[in-house]
Amino acid sequence: MLAQTAPPSSQQRGCNSEALGCNVPNDRSEVPRRRHKSGRNEIPPRTCNVGSPPPMRMTFPKPNARTILVLLAGLAFVVKVLLALHTFGSFDVLTWQRDLEAIHLRGVPDLYRNGISYFSPEGRLLITQSFIHPPFIIHALHVWEWLSIGTGLPVQFWIRFTCAVADVASLMLLAGVLRRGGVERVDERLSLVAMCPVSILISGFHGNTDPIMMTFVVASIYLIESRGAAWVGGVSLGMALNIKLAALIFVPAIGLHVPGIRRKLELGGAAAATFLIGSMPYLLQEPRLILSRIGGYKSQFGPWGAARICFAFAQDDTLPGVCNAYRAHGRFIPLLLIIGATIWMMRRKNTLPLLHLTGLAALMFLAFTPGFGVQYLAWLVPFTALFRRWPALLYHMVSGAFLFAYYNRAAQGLPWYFANSVANPVWYGHVVYLGLLCWIVICAGVVVLVSGSPATSESATRSP
Numbered sequence: 001m002l003a004q005t006a007p008p009s010s011q012q013r014g015c016n017s018e019a020l021g022c023n024v025p026n027d028r029s030e031v032p033r034r035r036h037k038s039g040r041n042e043i044p045p046r047t048c049n050v051g052s053p054p055p056m057r058m059t060f061p062k063p064n065a066r067t068i069l070v071l072l073a074g075l076a077f078v079v080k081v082l083l084a085l086h087t088f089g090s091f092d093v094l095t096w097q098r099d100l101e102a103i104h105l106r107g108v109p110d111l112y113r114n115g116i117s118y119f120s121p122e123g124r125l126l127i128t129q130s131f132i133h134p135p136f137i138i139h140a141l142h143v144w145e146w147l148s149i150g151t152g153l154p155v156q157f158w159i160r161f162t163c164a165v166a167d168v169a170s171l172m173l174l175a176g177v178l179r180r181g182g183v184e185r186v187d188e189r190l191s192l193v194a195m196c197p198v199s200i201l202i203s204g205f206h207g208n209t210d211p212i213m214m215t216f217v218v219a220s221i222y223l224i225e226s227r228g229a230a231w232v233g234g235v236s237l238g239m240a241l242n243i244k245l246a247a248l249i250f251v252p253a254i255g256l257h258v259p260g261i262r263r264k265l266e267l268g269g270a271a272a273a274t275f276l277i278g279s280m281p282y283l284l285q286e287p288r289l290i291l292s293r294i295g296g297y298k299s300q301f302g303p304w305g306a307a308r309i310c311f312a313f314a315q316d317d318t319l320p321g322v323c324n325a326y327r328a329h330g331r332f333i334p335l336l337l338i339i340g341a342t343i344w345m346m347r348r349k350n351t352l353p354l355l356h357l358t359g360l361a362a363l364m365f366l367a368f369t370p371g372f373g374v375q376y377l378a379w380l381v382p383f384t385a386l387f388r389r390w391p392a393l394l395y396h397m398v399s400g401a402f403l404f405a406y407y408n409r410a411a412q413g414l415p416w417y418f419a420n421s422v423a424n425p426v427w428y429g430h431v432v433y434l435g436l437l438c439w440i441v442i443c444a445g446v447v448v449l450v451s452g453s454p455a456t457s458e459s460a461t462r463s464p
Contacts, residue, residue: 065187073194080204084160088418089207093156109286112293132297136242136278163203166215173222181353189385197400202378210378216240221354230263231270238274249365252339253357299371301327303427305439307370330370359383360449367443402434
């Protein structure tokens with residue numbers, strides 16, 4: 001009988017199981033034996049993949065919050081530009097065109113004096129639109145007209161394209177304000193602001209200057225909070241007033257926030273000088289007429305908020321008198337409430353950031369104003385970054401649904417081209433209910449900010 005020899009070890013065969021990845025251990029006593037069909041135990045053969053690299057897996061880096069923010073901001077900008085290219089816009093766009101025609105045919109003083117009149121095909125007067133914009137807007141209209149002539153794209157495109165660019169600038173300035181204030185999840189908040197339905201619909205479709213005004217307001221906040229000279233913030237505030245006099249609602253919060261009489265005077269003087277320079281030469285032609293027009297404007301009374309509730313209960317004997325007084329003098333109520341709330345908040349909590357105070361001013365105005373235009377919702381867009389994820393999402397969804405329903409009815413359904421809210425009545429049915437729901441959410445936002453629970457960090461302090 002021949003002597004049985006032991007099989008060579010892995011070292012003898014030149015196979016290092018630890019270094020080369022053999023799939024069984026070197027000690028064969030640890031290898032589980034299997035039953036052979038003959039009945040005896042059998043050791044499975046050793047395999048050793050000499051030189052075989054381990055399998056490779058394709059891995060891709062996960063996008064961070066900053067990358068998502070940039071992508072969403074770019075997507076929102078493209079959507080706005082596409083809307084501006086393929087739609088006419090709201091009734092405001094038609095008024096801009098008629099304003100330009102009146103400037104060329106009748107002159108600026110006559111435009112401020114008589115406005116624009118619209119007639120039916122039968123010659124019946126439908127509506128007269130007063131020109132209530134600051135004189136600087138006339139310069140902007142000429143620039144948009146020049147761009148239209150040079151490119152072949154209509155004026156309404158350039159108005160809305162400017163709004164889309166202004167939204168990008170506002171987002172960048174807002175990022176600086178939030179990061180300096182120590183806010184948590186800045187990129188997430190800014191992503192919600194970038195994709196805000198109100199911003200997309202107003203900047204891309206509506207065609208008014210409210211987003212441009214808000215960019216200068218946010219720029220003023222940024223410049224003041226970054227500890228720069230007060231006059232620089234005043235210049236930006238003056239430019240906001242040059243776009244729309246409605247920026248006055250932010251003046252109490254900004255003026256009271258800036259400490260020291262000297263800095264307040266610098267701020268106010270720079271804002272006033274910027275407004276006067278931007279109004280030249282038209283303000284010199286008819287100063288009393290122009291100031292009375294832009295200062296005496298009253299927006300549409302009745303469809304929104306407290307004014308809508310007044311109309312709902314107008315059958316009562318006492319309410320008509322209250323509603324008439326509210327209609328005549330109610331525009332002063334939000335301004336007085338903003339001043340009082342700002343003073344009270346600053347005495348109660350001296351470290352509130354300026355973004356918080358100006359956001360409260362915008363929310364309080366829309367909560368208590370007797371007059372309303374849907375484009376006013378653009379005033380709240382930057383300040384939604386003050387709220388945490390779910391409250392901000394709630395506002396974006398409700399306001400977006402309301403604005404979509406409004407434009408959809410004015411444009412007589414999809415696809416949208418011209419949202420003629422004069423020829424097509426809008427304020428009835430579900431539009432009214434969605435508007436009231438949006439107003440209730442805004443009122444809740446006022447309560448949140450007044451209660452002193454902003455999203456900003458407690459480390460954010462007032463500018464020196």
